[in-house]
Amino acid sequence: MTEKKYYLKSGYTVFNVLKPAIKGILRINVTGQDNIPLGEGCILASNHKSHLDPLVLNTASTRPVLFLAKQELFKPPILGWFVKNAGAIPVNRDGRDIKSLKAAFQALKDKQCIGIFPEGRRMPPDKFGKPQSGVGLLASRTGVPVVPVLIMGTEKVLPKDSKFPKLFKYDINIMFGKPLVFSKEDDYREVSEIIMEKIKTLKEVNHG
Numbered sequence: 001m002t003e004k005k006y007y008l009k010s011g012y013t014v015f016n017v018l019k020p021a022i023k024g025i026l027r028i029n030v031t032g033q034d035n036i037p038l039g040e041g042c043i044l045a046s047n048h049k050s051h052l053d054p055l056v057l058n059t060a061s062t063r064p065v066l067f068l069a070k071q072e073l074f075k076p077p078i079l080g081w082f083v084k085n086a087g088a089i090p091v092n093r094d095g096r097d098i099k100s101l102k103a104a105f106q107a108l109k110d111k112q113c114i115g116i117f118p119e120g121r122r123m124p125p126d127k128f129g130k131p132q133s134g135v136g137l138l139a140s141r142t143g144v145p146v147v148p149v150l151i152m153g154t155e156k157v158l159p160k161d162s163k164f165p166k167l168f169k170y171d172i173n174i175m176f177g178k179p180l181v182f183s184k185e186d187d188y189r190e191v192s193e194i195i196m197e198k199i200k201t202l203k204e205v206n207h208g
Helices: 009-026 053-060 077-085 098-109 134-142 188-205
Strands: 028-031 042-046 066-070 089-091 113-116 146-152 172-176
Touching (some): 009 053, 028 053, 042 134, 053 113, 053 146, 066 098, 089 098, 146 188
Parallel strands (some): 042 146, 066 089
Antiparallel strands (some): 146 172
16 A cells, blocks of 8 residues: 555655754754664554644654544644645544544554554643553554654643744653554553553653
8 A cells, every 4th residue: 555545745755854944943852763663554652742742753753654633623624634635544532433443453554654642632741641542452453563652842832722832942852662562462451551651661761
């Protein structure tokens, strides 16, 4: 399956050229990029602090990242076009969305890289939320590598109640941990908890 099914390749080419500028403007520092698997399906599982997180994660990644995004983002004409062509997978947050899970399964089978925020919502500074079961289900049923990711600083650059980013004032640090692999024999709920714990551990490694 070609990338064209998932994201606008020409758009990502332009985005790739802009990455250095975005890193500079947002003061993004990246460690552990080599932990991102290439040439196979994988999951980047990250904590969630700000609306900036998807942009930061995609900027720091060595490959395009497809995100599971709430379906409301697909409705506005301009924003919806960008979200769709960036390869986002629509999710209905009112309940268990079988359709989005199937789409994510297929994308991983097609060797795509999927970004997931296990907490399911933005968390307050210095807080971690309880993970939802979706990431564990995908990880255990597909067996693809899961890279725990820690993002710090986006909540300062773009706080939850702010409409405009505070540029050139704070650093954003993003760490990619060692890949984890699970199997169908693993309980998907426990897998979600393990992944979240690994994300927390990255903060300890970074000395908080």
